[in-house]
Amino acid sequence: MAASPSSPEQNDFREYARRWLQENAPPPPPERLPMSPLEIMTVGQRNYLQDWQGQCHAAGLIGCDYPQSYGGGGHTNFQPIANQELGHARVPFMINIVGLSMAAPTILKHGSEEQKRRFIPGALSGGEIWCQGFSEPGAGSDMANQQTMAVAEGDNWIVNGHKVWTTLGHFARWMILIARTSRHHKYDGLTYFLAPIAGHPGVTVRPLVKMTGESGFNEVLFEDAVIPDSHRLDDIGKGWAVAMTTLTYERGAAESAGGTGGQSSDPAQGLIELARETQRNGLCAAADPVTRDALMQRVIAMEGLRQSARRARVPGLCDHPMRLPLQQKLLSSENHQANARLGVEIAGAASTLYKLDPNAPRQGYWPLSYMASYGNTIAAGTNEIQRNILGERVLGLAKSK
Amino acid sequence: MTSEDRAPVDFGFGEEEEMLRDLARKFLDERIPVETLRQLVAPSPVPVYEQGEPPAWDRSVWEDLVELGWAGLAVEEKEGGAGVSMVGIAALVEEVGRHALPSPLLACLACSLVLRSADSEVARRRLGQIAQGTPAALAITPGDGSWEPERSDIQARRVAGELTLDGTAHFVQDALKADFFVVTARLNDKLLLCTLPADAPGLSVEQNHIHDLTRDQATLRFRQVRVSPSSVVTDDGAEVLRRAWPSLLVLASADLCGSSEWQLQATVEYAKNRKQFDRPLGFFQAVKHPLVNAMVEIDRARSLLYHAASCIDAASVEAEKASRMAKSAASDAGAFISDRSVQLHGGIGFTWESDVHIFFKRSLHGQVLWGDGIHHRKKLAEILIDRDG
Numbered sequence: 001m002a003a004s005p006s007s008p009e010q011n012d013f014r015e016y017a018r019r020w021l022q023e024n025a026p027p028p029p030p031e032r033l034p035m036s037p038l039e040i041m042t043v044g045q046r047n048y049l050q051d052w053q054g055q056c057h058a059a060g061l062i063g064c065d066y067p068q069s070y071g072g073g074g075h076t077n078f079q080p081i082a083n084q085e086l087g088h089a090r091v092p093f094m095i096n097i098v099g100l101s102m103a104a105p106t107i108l109k110h111g112s113e114e115q116k117r118r119f120i121p122g123a124l125s126g127g128e129i130w131c132q133g134f135s136e137p138g139a140g141s142d143m144a145n146q147q148t149m150a151v152a153e154g155d156n157w158i159v160n161g162h163k164v165w166t167t168l169g170h171f172a173r174w175m176i177l178i179a180r181t182s183r184h185h186k187y188d189g190l191t192y193f194l195a196p197i198a199g200h201p202g203v204t205v206r207p208l209v210k211m212t213g214e215s216g217f218n219e220v221l222f223e224d225a226v227i228p229d230s231h232r233l234d235d236i237g238k239g240w241a242v243a244m245t246t247l248t249y250e251r252g253a254a255e256s257a258g259g260t261g262g263q264s265s266d267p268a269q270g271l272i273e274l275a276r277e278t279q280r281n282g283l284c285a286a287a288d289p290v291t292r293d294a295l296m297q298r299v300i301a302m303e304g305l306r307q308s309a310r311r312a313r314v315p316g317l318c319d320h321p322m323r324l325p326l327q328q329k330l331l332s333s334e335n336h337q338a339n340a341r342l343g344v345e346i347a348g349a350a351s352t353l354y355k356l357d358p359n360a361p362r363q364g365y366w367p368l369s370y371m372a373s374y375g376n377t378i379a380a381g382t383n384e385i386q387r388n389i390l391g392e393r394v395l396g397l398a399k400s401k
Numbered sequence: 402m403t404s405e406d407r408a409p410v411d412f413g414f415g416e417e418e419e420m421l422r423d424l425a426r427k428f429l430d431e432r433i434p435v436e437t438l439r440q441l442v443a444p445s446p447v448p449v450y451e452q453g454e455p456p457a458w459d460r461s462v463w464e465d466l467v468e469l470g471w472a473g474l475a476v477e478e479k480e481g482g483a484g485v486s487m488v489g490i491a492a493l494v495e496e497v498g499r500h501a502l503p504s505p506l507l508a509c510l511a512c513s514l515v516l517r518s519a520d521s522e523v524a525r526r527r528l529g530q531i532a533q534g535t536p537a538a539l540a541i542t543p544g545d546g547s548w549e550p551e552r553s554d555i556q557a558r559r560v561a562g563e564l565t566l567d568g569t570a571h572f573v574q575d576a577l578k579a580d581f582f583v584v585t586a587r588l589n590d591k592l593l594l595c596t597l598p599a600d601a602p603g604l605s606v607e608q609n610h611i612h613d614l615t616r617d618q619a620t621l622r623f624r625q626v627r628v629s630p631s632s633v634v635t636d637d638g639a640e641v642l643r644r645a646w647p648s649l650l651v652l653a654s655a656d657l658c659g660s661s662e663w664q665l666q667a668t669v670e671y672a673k674n675r676k677q678f679d680r681p682l683g684f685f686q687a688v689k690h691p692l693v694n695a696m697v698e699i700d701r702a703r704s705l706l707y708h709a710a711s712c713i714d715a716a717s718v719e720a721e722k723a724s725r726m727a728k729s730a731a732s733d734a735g736a737f738i739s740d741r742s743v744q745l746h747g748g749i750g751f752t753w754e755s756d757v758h759i760f761f762k763r764s765l766h767g768q769v770l771w772g773d774g775i776h777h778r779k780k781l782a783e784i785l786i787d788r789d790g
């Protein structure tokens with residue numbers, strides 16, 4: 001965002017957040033951190049990041065706009081400011097990405113008072129890590145094709161099934177889970193649960209290895225796992241509607257409970273610096289006209305993304321209220337991919353080097369980031385599904401199924 | 402790259418700007434719906450393409466626009482204009498583009514924006530005339546279409562106190578509608594900026610034979626054209642044009658954003674109604690996804706357009722960068738939706754009887770006007786890679 005909102009409280013808060021982040025930037029991590037919360041593999045990384053999120057929460061930078069009774073700050077419109085400052089400060093990212101951007105807002109909207117008091121504070125502080133149990137081997141883009149069954153037995157549900165691509169499952173205390181409670185209705189037969197994971201009988205978490213060679217996501221098996229009915233979120237059969245709330249936040253169409261941090265505020269600037277540092281045939285890559293044009297295309301796309309986020313808050317300049325918000329996930333993931341891809345091209349032959357090769361530029365960031373970027377063009381509904389949603393809900397074209 | 406500009410977070414798009422835009426949309430919907438436009442500018446290819454007649458325009462619509470105060474949108478109130486912000490002008494010009502309106506309006510706005518960046522008595526007098534509805538056009542482009550403000554193929558000479566112009570101004574937009582021109586000419590190592598009546602002795606206006614049916618264009622030839630001292634705006638024309646350049650790019654970008662949105666919505670309508678294989682075309686992802694891609698590109702251009710306009714209103718140093726980004730994005734979005742609008746309309750989209758070619762041609766013209774995407778990315782790279790480094 002280019003300019004700051006104007007209320008004096010918000011300006012004071014921005015000042016406070018900026019100063020706190022300057023004075024409390026954490027020490028270097030004991031072991032190298034991955035690029036994002038999607039690849040956290042070791043207990044050392046987890047402890048360091050969990051500690052950092054706890055400090056940010058205690059300082060009031062996370063859950064700013066959540067009620068105090070649920071561990072929040074009780075403010076209005078402070079979170080976007082905190083998120084911007086976290087982004088500018090180049091501090092480590094928040095580990096509890098699923099808790100902050102999916103579980104907390106979904107529980108806030110659909111949960112009972114007791115559930116809000118029990119689950120939201122741990123999601124905000126990072127004390128309890130969350131994972132997401134939506135995808136299955138046979139339910140990817142066709143997410144309603146859930147085969148995981150939950151069968152009522154007294155005050156409990158007995159759950160059997162197989163979830164995949166479960167980011168942070170290996171460290172998770174809880175999972176937001178969709179399971180089938182009726183075979184008669186595809187959509188209305190789904191119910192949403194807050195499922196215990198770590199150490200829970202009948203739950204097995206196994207790591208899956210990504211194309212980058214890293215882990216960080218998993219498959220989760222439920223074999224007669226018992227979930228108390230008090231962990232059901234909203235009504236039986238409402239699981240699809242509740243999942244839509246989660247997806248609205250996951251796709252960035254609404255503000256999450258806490259900023260992710262850890263990202264350079266201007267990836268295009270990083271590409272320009274790479275081009276300036278890179279020599280080819282004795283010339284600077286930044287002098288090559290084709291490279292310059294490609295760099296400027298990236299600059300313009302990134303600025304466009306920022307300005308669209310700004311325009312999305314000016315109703316008079318939006319023809320359709322969801323037209324810009326529903327583009328968020330599509331554009332941020334594809335821009336990240338295109339940026340990384342250009343980084344690979346500019347780095348040239350050196351982009352062949354894996355991160356552990358001593359000569360790899362920026363420790364192999366560009367090729368690794370490029371490969372990792374497919375996580376985001378696929379997750380949260382593939383970008384092909386996002387284009388269907390935009391074409392159908394915003395443009396009003398016929399449904400493609 | 403705009404970490405801190407001084408523009409307001411809502412771009413300064415307030416109630417006044419929204420009312421102006423909504424009024425413009427309503428007026429143009431009534432006065433120049435697409436059926437009326439087609440009958441006006443494209444009854445057949447014969448008059449314009451074969452016989453070389455000037456493209457038609459409806460003078461009565463223009464007179465009503467003058468009544469509404471649009472001719473003076475970019476003229477300060479104390480000079481008899483409406484003094485609307487650049488953001489408000491961008492919003493109105495989007496509507497002009499969405500209706501592919503043939504009129505002297507864009508040329509008048511362009512002249513106003515140039516003249517108002519020159520703080521001189523002559524400029525103020527001409528601004529007052531424009532606000533009252535005297536159409537003007539900018540004659541500042543050399544023959545190679547290089548879109549560099551300091552270039553001109555006209556030579557000014559001062560002989561015995563008499564100033565005369567010799568040479569040629571190319572690609573003059575809506576020249577046939579203009580009563581006077583705003584002209585640049587080289588004078589020693591300076592750039593002279595002056596105004597000349599369309600019927601000045603020694604000036605000939607040669608109509609270009611162009612594709613776009615919704616505007617006209619001409620080459621202006623100057624043979625010993627006398628410039629009276631009361632017509633000289635400034636001899637620092639290069640600086641005046643450099644200051645006004647971002648606002649010219651905003652005008653061109655806004656027109657493109659508007660025409661692109663019409664092309665998108667018209668193609669979406671067709672994809673909803675036209676059936677093949679017992680399904681509306683929009684059911685097929687080979688149709689649906691490119692339309693979404695076009696929407697995304699148009700939205701990027703619109704967001705950058707309002708960013709650029711608000712930078713101009715805030716007199717921010719970001720204005721040049723922002724306006725070059727906007728024009729690059731608007732040109733590319735225009736090219737993409739133009740391509741898809743013809744292709745996805747299928748056979749009918751390839752015919753004269755369809756409306757899509759009218760917007761295709763206006764867009765194609767607008768994409769190159771004041772520089773296409775490649776040009777502006779080149780200029781942007783000079784700032785962001787060479788200068789800011």
